[in-house]
Amino acid sequence: MIPAWRGGLRGAALGVLLLSAPAAAQVIDSAPTRPAAVRTIALDARLATDAGVALGDTVRLSAIPGDSLGERAVVSALLGRRADPSEIARQEYRARLHLDQLQRIIGYGDRVDRFAVLSRGPEQRRTLLDAINGAAFGFKAWPSADIAVRTSRTFQVVRRFNRAIGVITIVASAAFLLCILLLKIDERRRDVAALRMMGISAGTIVKSVVLEAGIIALLGSVAGVGFGIVVAAIVNWHFQGVYRTTLAFTLVTPTTVVFACLLSVLLGVVAGWVAARRLVRVPALQLLGR
Amino acid sequence: MPVRLAILALVRHKARTLLALLGIAVSAALLLDMVMLASGMKENFQGFLMLRGYQLRVAPKGTLPFDSDATIDSTASLVAAIRRLPGVSAVSPVLGAQSQTTSTRDSTITAFTLGIFPDVQGDYELVRGSDLTDSTSLVANERWLSETGRAIGDTVTLAVGYDPQLRTVLGQRRFVVRGVARFFYIAATQPTIGMTLPVLQAMGGSGRRDRSSLLMVKAADSADIEAVRSAIQRVSPRISAISLEGATEAVEQRLGYFKQLALVLGSISLAVGVLLVTTLITIGVNERAGEIAVLRAIGVARTSIVGQVVMEGIVLTGIGALSGILIGLVTAQWLERILSDFPGLPATFRFFVFQPRDAGIALALLAAAGMLAGIYPAWRAASLPIAGTLRREAVA
Numbered sequence: 168m169i170p171a172w173r174g175g176l177r178g179a180a181l182g183v184l185l186l187s188a189p190a191a192a193q194v195i196d197s198a199p200t201r202p203a204a205v206r207t208i209a210l211d212a213r214l215a216t217d218a219g220v221a222l223g224d225t226v227r228l229s230a231i232p233g234d235s236l237g238e239r240a241v242v243s244a245l246l247g248r249r250a251d252p253s254e255i256a257r258q259e260y261r262a263r264l265h266l267d268q269l270q271r272i273i274g275y276g277d278r279v280d281r282f283a284v285l286s287r288g289p290e291q292r293r294t295l296l297d298a299i300n301g302a303a304f305g306f307k308a309w310p311s312a313d314i315a316v317r318t319s320r321t322f323q324v325v326r327r328f329n330r331a332i333g334v335i336t337i338v339a340s341a342a343f344l345l346c347i348l349l350l351k352i353d354e355r356r357r358d359v360a361a362l363r364m365m366g367i368s369a370g371t372i373v374k375s376v377v378l379e380a381g382i383i384a385l386l387g388s389v390a391g392v393g394f395g396i397v398v399a400a401i402v403n404w405h406f407q408g409v410y411r412t413t414l415a416f417t418l419v420t421p422t423t424v425v426f427a428c429l430l431s432v433l434l435g436v437v438a439g440w441v442a443a444r445r446l447v448r449v450p451a452l453q454l455l456g457r
Numbered sequence: 458m459p460v461r462l463a464i465l466a467l468v469r470h471k472a473r474t475l476l477a478l479l480g481i482a483v484s485a486a487l488l489l490d491m492v493m494l495a496s497g498m499k500e501n502f503q504g505f506l507m508l509r510g511y512q513l514r515v516a517p518k519g520t521l522p523f524d525s526d527a528t529i530d531s532t533a534s535l536v537a538a539i540r541r542l543p544g545v546s547a548v549s550p551v552l553g554a555q556s557q558t559t560s561t562r563d564s565t566i567t568a569f570t571l572g573i574f575p576d577v578q579g580d581y582e583l584v585r586g587s588d589l590t591d592s593t594s595l596v597a598n599e600r601w602l603s604e605t606g607r608a609i610g611d612t613v614t615l616a617v618g619y620d621p622q623l624r625t626v627l628g629q630r631r632f633v634v635r636g637v638a639r640f641f642y643i644a645a646t647q648p649t650i651g652m653t654l655p656v657l658q659a660m661g662g663s664g665r666r667d668r669s670s671l672l673m674v675k676a677a678d679s680a681d682i683e684a685v686r687s688a689i690q691r692v693s694p695r696i697s698a699i700s701l702e703g704a705t706e707a708v709e710q711r712l713g714y715f716k717q718l719a720l721v722l723g724s725i726s727l728a729v730g731v732l733l734v735t736t737l738i739t740i741g742v743n744e745r746a747g748e749i750a751v752l753r754a755i756g757v758a759r760t761s762i763v764g765q766v767v768m769e770g771i772v773l774t775g776i777g778a779l780s781g782i783l784i785g786l787v788t789a790q791w792l793e794r795i796l797s798d799f800p801g802l803p804a805t806f807r808f809f810v811f812q813p814r815d816a817g818i819a820l821a822l823l824a825a826a827g828m829l830a831g832i833y834p835a836w837r838a839a840s841l842p843i844a845g846t847l848r849r850e851a852v853a
Binding site for chain 2: 231274276306307317320321323324327328331332335336338339340342343345346347349350353354402405406
């Protein structure tokens with residue numbers, strides 16, 4: 168296949184040969200017959216479900232919608248959708264055909280859209296790339312890592328967007344947390360006044376209030392982690408249903424949990440310290456409203 | 458009077474009020490951004506498609522314009538058939554392909570190439586120079602010029618492919634760069650050129666003869682767009698006629714993640730804001746239980762007490778929301794800059810579009826949230842037992 172490439176690929180093993188259909192090959196109809204000469208194809212499981220096609224059914228394939236003379240093929244496999252973020256938003260169906268079969272159906276001649284080349288080792292990769300790129304005008308060879316970087320740009324943007332939203336949410340949450348803790352500690356005015364009048368030192372009161380605030384923040388963040396896990400499960404369940412995929416849209420990772428708990432406890436301790444310092448500076452009788 | 462009393466009650470605890478205002482303002486900013494994101498994409502996309510007044514797109518059956526390499530065959534007869542339909546005022550066929558040229562630095566530059574008819578095209582506007590005049594002229598965007606090192610008036614050689622078996626380039630031709638164009642639907646970072654449709658078809662050989670990727674159709678102002686769309690759809694079974702609404706729906710489906718994210722985050726920020734204001738005012742009411750009991754004892758009506766407490770929530774939320782709208786406009790710019798890095802996004806596309814209606818929706822939601830937040834503490838304040846509360850306060 169494609170002899171001109173052989174010289175350029177000397178020293179390399181040809182891995183996967185891919186051709187994506189430039190024209191959507193269409194499933195015209197299905198019938199439960201299976202002649203021996205008919206080629207096999209693999210269909211997207213979603214397409215099979217939506218079109219009512221089962222394993223062993225014969226379908227007609229054509230690049231022209233409504234063509235009743237399309238090529239017949241037997242469905243020999245059903246493919247699950249890959250958990251690939253780049254395909255999530257695209258609701259198109261996938262079918263896998265033999266390369267020559269697809270080339271014939273869509274009139275593509277002896278052409279492919281891309282090659283995947285497996286090199287024998289990293290040290291030969293550079294030489295191989297240079298050899299392929301120097302071979303001719305009109306195409307370019309890329310290391311898989313570069314392609315991964317280029318194709319992941321979309322997700323980098325989504326990640327940066329989600330992070331930005333996260334920063335805004337953290338600012339709002341921090342203000343709310345500080346406010347609630349100030350309120351909680353302000354409610355303890357009379358207790359603090361009583362402790363001061365009993366001779367407990369300001370330092371001890373501040374420490375106890377800070378400890379209390381830290382414990383409240385920790386308990387709150389633990390409850391928040393539980394809530395987050397439940398919300399993540401609901402979000403995943405919802406989007407996996409919408410996009411018919413096994414891709415996880417939300418992940419509660421140990422890093423996220425540790426970050427959330429640490430931030431929450433830190434804010435709690437700061438709020439507790441600020442509020443306690445304010446309280447112990449006020450004379451005890453004034454705290455009692457005298 | 459209730460407003461003044463509410464403000465006085467809030468000013469009494471400056472630190473907690475300021476923190477609450479900050480929290481509400483940031484939540485309001487997030488809410489505004491999410492409302493802008495949810496509605497802005499749709500509004501912007503519709504305006505974007507209507508830049509040159511073409512209300513309908515015709516793509517190969519089952520695809521969206523330029524969603525795949527699929528092409529429409531027998532373009533000339535299809536265009537003629539569509540032109541004959543009642544209500545159709547213009548049809549612009551477009552073919553998309555890749556072309557290669559060598560730069561002045563001797564490197565190969567691959568460009569997205571559009572084949573169009575200059576008199577009906579709706580894909581670009583001329584920035585400088587002149588438009589396509591003959592089969593040897595081309596227009597290019599700034600990116601193509603900078604990557605190739607060419608300028609208006611230069612002559613370049615273009616090819617549309619390579620035959621590895623014969624080791625020859627395909628469809629090689631010489632062109633003169635006539636003008637610089639801004640392509641509406643293509644990312645500014647993508648080197649792009651435009652030439653006349655018959656030339657690009659001819660360069661592609663038999664595989665592209667009489668083919669196009671897309672037809673843009675303009676209906677007369679008085680025409681029923683849906684009727685025209687249906688009529689076009691009936692012309693050929695090999696095409697999909699897509700209206701503005703259909704295209705918007707398809708794109709919204711793809712960008713649904715952002716819309717749903719906006720909905721979830723907006724709802725959470727609103728709910729958290731309500732909880733905070735409720736907590737804050739409830740604690741304030743508890744602290745002022747004695748004052749409220751005295752007011753009730755001297756004859757102040759329950760409705761006045763309720764009004765004052767609810768007003769406290771509204772004032773707190775209102776001030777926070779107004780500051781939040783300003784913060785929201787700033788954060789929207791920041792988020793827009795992040796999302797504008799999406800690969801392949803046309804330079805004219807915007808995710809966050811401010812509309813007074815969006816600010817109105819955000820303010821209305823926050824005002825409702827403020828009222829809702831005041832209901833529970835107001836009920837508590839109104840139902841305080843006068844004698845019992847006064848006795849408790851006196852003992853304390």
